[in-house]
Amino acid sequence: MPAIVARNLTKRYGRALAVDGASFEIGRGELVGFLGPNGAGKTTTLRMLAGLIRPTAGEGRVLDQRVPGPALRRVGTMIEEPSFYPYMTGRDNLRYAARLHGGVKAQRIDEVLDFVKLDRASDKRVKAYSQGMRQRLGLARSLLWSPDVLLLDEPTNGLDPVGIAEIRENLRAVAAQGVTVLVSSHILAEIEKLVDRILAIDHGRLVYDGSLDALVRRLDADAITYHLRATEGPGLLTALRELGLEPVAEGDLGARVTLPPADADALVARLVGAGVTVFEARRQVDDLEGAYLRLVRGDGRPS
């Protein structure tokens, strides 16, 4: 049984079509990225799934129940920038939400604050919180009643790289507990390290549903660039040349190499087989970003 189902989900504001017949299913425990440029319809779709707005047509189902409905009690959300009562402390904001939902033990508040590393700042008023602290408190609140489904709308918005990495780690930990996570972003690089599957939306229409790798292949990316670092730079360069590639040195220990997508998966294994100890292999984001841009611009829209 899927955790989230959208069937022909449509939202119209007057003559403007915000979401145009989106249909997808997300299985239990999946961590899925919801990708699209600003104004593509991501937030509207998430709001419909969270029961905050009613679809003009179609339906959203969460945990096999139509939304809005009782199943939303098992959903945690962070839609756009998280909002709080600024005159309350972070802990009191969580206490308020816990009372509103019901059935949340006081100990759970400490657990979620500890999980997002806000336990020390929890007794400060929220108006004194930084953007990053607010984002983390928002995530803590969405986890308060141990939801089965998490709907997160750009949870890394406005965060510095450290904050983004922390949120990413938190989400991985949540997903590892079997929670279904649908996380939206307009920046591919932010979620490509987090999710295996993406839903891409543009102008209200779902334009892609599948894995990141398949997206790159499907859009016929000519080549993928990898940035590699090994314990011995010269050995790395030599091994790459022996594999028929044309590496460019990057510092003492690194190299950049461009290769066909079909060969990319086996690259590290082949280097290890050649006796090279690779401690970093990073795909150049531009390739994926380029593929994504071609997708949303319509050049390579899947049939």
Added chain:
Amino acid sequence: MTAFWNVVAAEAFKLVRRRRVYVLAGLWWLLLPSLVLIVGRVLVSNLAASFANEAGGVDVLVQTLASPFGIARIGVVGPAYVSPTFYVIVVAALAAVLIGEERSHKMWKTVLVAQPSRPAVLAGKLVAAMLAVGVLLGGALVSGVAFGAIGTLFLPTTFAGEWGGLLRTYLLQWAFSGALVAFAFLMLYLARNVAVGMILVFFLPGLLEALYSIYAAVVGFQPINRFNVFLQGIRLRQLLEDLPTYFFSANVYAPARAPVRELTAAFTEAAGADGLDIGGLIGANITLERAVWVVAGYALLCLGLLAWRFVRADVD
């Protein structure tokens, strides 16, 4: 029912963390009775030994105003006689915390996910507001008695008074405040920001009533124009002439203003048939029995509109 009580508990939790609630309580529970005690003390100091008190008139006045019963009575009557009334200020402030700020703090998307049952959310917030009004009114009663008790130490006052009637007045005014709460919730929910909502709560009823008064004064209800001929024809003229007795602000404070009725009746009688109707001017002529129905009508109208908008609205 669990969802409803969860909302009541959460909103009560929020209210006790809002400083303005304590400011309102301070004004009502401390400032008002303190001022009355000071007035009582000034009256006794300046007039008790003068000719004005030869027949004991000053003692009676001080007992009426500054005794435990007197101060407790002023605690319910006084707030209905300022403009905007203290009742409407209290209710608007509570409604701003409970429903107005949800929009300004963008909290609806949080509230309605934590508690997806919208009827429970609306009912819980309304009940939390009524509980808060009840606590503030109850506090005014208790503080009035406490300050009055202190006053008996240095003023010629006793605990005498018709306490049963006073308790009934407090209870009735609390119940009547339900219409005020419903109206304030509706205005603050419909208004795009809290300040506009509060201005509507403070002044919209008065504005509509003033417009009517201007119309009545300028045009009158004489059958000199086609409009009034038409109204006469469908027997609505009498209703229009009686309209002021259906005004929101005239009825919603009827219990609190009732204790003043006897006093104004005596003044009006003394002034004779051609004298000024003081009771009518200060809204003390509305009978409680009819005010119950009028206020219930306003409450149902506001609640109906509010529920209709709230339950089906999209959250920004």
